[in-house]
Amino acid sequence: MQIHSTIAGLRGTLKTAGRVALVPTMGNLHDGHIALMDQARNHGDSVVATIFVNRLQFRPGEDFEKYPRTFEADCARLAAAGVDHLFAPDEAEMYPQPQGYHIDPPAEQANILDGEFRPGHFRGMATVVMKLFQIAQPQVALFGKKDYQQLMIIRNMVRDLNLPIEIVGGETIRAADGLALSSRNGYLTEAERREAPRLFELLTKVVVELRSGNRDLPLLERDAMDLLKANNWLPDYVAVRKKIDLQLPAAHESGLVVLAAARLGSTRLIDNLEV
Numbered sequence: 721m722q723i724h725s726t727i728a729g730l731r732g733t734l735k736t737a738g739r740v741a742l743v744p745t746m747g748n749l750h751d752g753h754i755a756l757m758d759q760a761r762n763h764g765d766s767v768v769a770t771i772f773v774n775r776l777q778f779r780p781g782e783d784f785e786k787y788p789r790t791f792e793a794d795c796a797r798l799a800a801a802g803v804d805h806l807f808a809p810d811e812a813e814m815y816p817q818p819q820g821y822h823i824d825p826p827a828e829q830a831n832i833l834d835g836e837f838r839p840g841h842f843r844g845m846a847t848v849v850m851k852l853f854q855i856a857q858p859q860v861a862l863f864g865k866k867d868y869q870q871l872m873i874i875r876n877m878v879r880d881l882n883l884p885i886e887i888v889g890g891e892t893i894r895a896a897d898g899l900a901l902s903s904r905n906g907y908l909t910e911a912e913r914r915e916a917p918r919l920f921e922l923l924t925k926v927v928v929e930l931r932s933g934n935r936d937l938p939l940l941e942r943d944a945m946d947l948l949k950a951n952n953w954l955p956d957y958v959a960v961r962k963k964i965d966l967q968l969p970a971a972h973e974s975g976l977v978v979l980a981a982a983r984l985g986s987t988r989l990i991d992n993l994e995v
């Protein structure tokens with residue numbers, strides 16, 4: 721695996737790399753990331769992973785400073801997975817001057833759900849993803865469904881801005897007890913880690929209810945939030961939405977997804993399940 725820290729170095733090498741499949745990450749890699757790398761292999765001649773903890777998508781007071789940075793271990797995992805190139809720039813390479821131009825996703829996509837609780841997050845995310853697209857110029861890029869709203873916003877950005885990039889969504893990889901793998905799981909205490917699968921269990925329950933015809937969405941959402949609160953979580957939202965645009969569904973609409981975000985101790989977890 722070749723490791724590049726400069727845009728010029730990466731671009732130079734990718735001139736002869738054939739079809740490029742890009743997998744952007746913030747590092748601290750786990751099996752969810754590796755599943756995306758494996759999938760990427762089927763979509764391109766060269767798999768390019770990126771590791772960059774993007775300050776722009778973190779709000780003041782969030783975990784930018786303490787976000788786990790495990791570069792050596794990440795390189796070993798990527799090499800073992802057969803990734804061809806790693807692009808791991810520092811902040812000066814990505815943001816040599818304060819970023820003046822931004823990608824501002826439409827409010828109805830960016831200010832709902834996670835965007836309501838992390839104002840500006842999707843603007844910072846979309847801006848860095850667009851920069852990574854310009855830098856690596858991939859033919860295909862892969863993102864996990866665990867970050868469902870992120871994936872929707874990237875798909876819409878690519879469509880609206882006519883980017884010649886195919887976007888592939890990877891299924892959420894889970895621990896044996898159902899907890900979605902996430903770098904932030906590492907923040908959990910042992911007791912919190914035992915409690916954490918409740919989020920997935922609860923999403924599963926809501927999906928079972930929806931599949932059996934229960935359409936009282938406000939009640940389903942409220943019951944789920946109450947159950948979390950009763951177990952010492954601080955939920956931001958549990959929401960049943962349309963898969964296609966994450967807007968509110970009409971009475972008997974199908975194609976739904978249940979999304980949740982909640983804080984357990986000092987750790988904010990997100991998850992979702994398609995119906």
Ligand SMILES: Nc1ncnc2c1ncn2[C@@H]1O[C@H](COP(=O)(O)OP(=O)(O)OP(=O)(O)O)[C@@H](O)[C@H]1O
Nearest residue numbers: 745746747752863864866867892893901902903904
């Ligand atoms: N469990 C998972 N299954 C599949 N894809 C995942 C999983 N976790 C993360 N991804 C995807 O990997 C890519 C990089 O994500 P990121 O580096 O933020 O990892 P993360 O574990 O989600 O970290 P965080 O704790 O910050 O949410 C994203 O496209 C994300 O959706």
Ligand SMILES: CC(C)(CO)[C@@H](O)C(=O)[O-]
Nearest residue numbers: 744745746774845848867
């Ligand atoms: C897509 C991404 C790498 C952009 O910083 C990040 O939001 C993530 O890891 O999901």
Ligand code: BAL
Nearest residue numbers: 746777778841867870
């Ligand atoms: N996994 C999405 C990146 C973030 O939470 O900032």
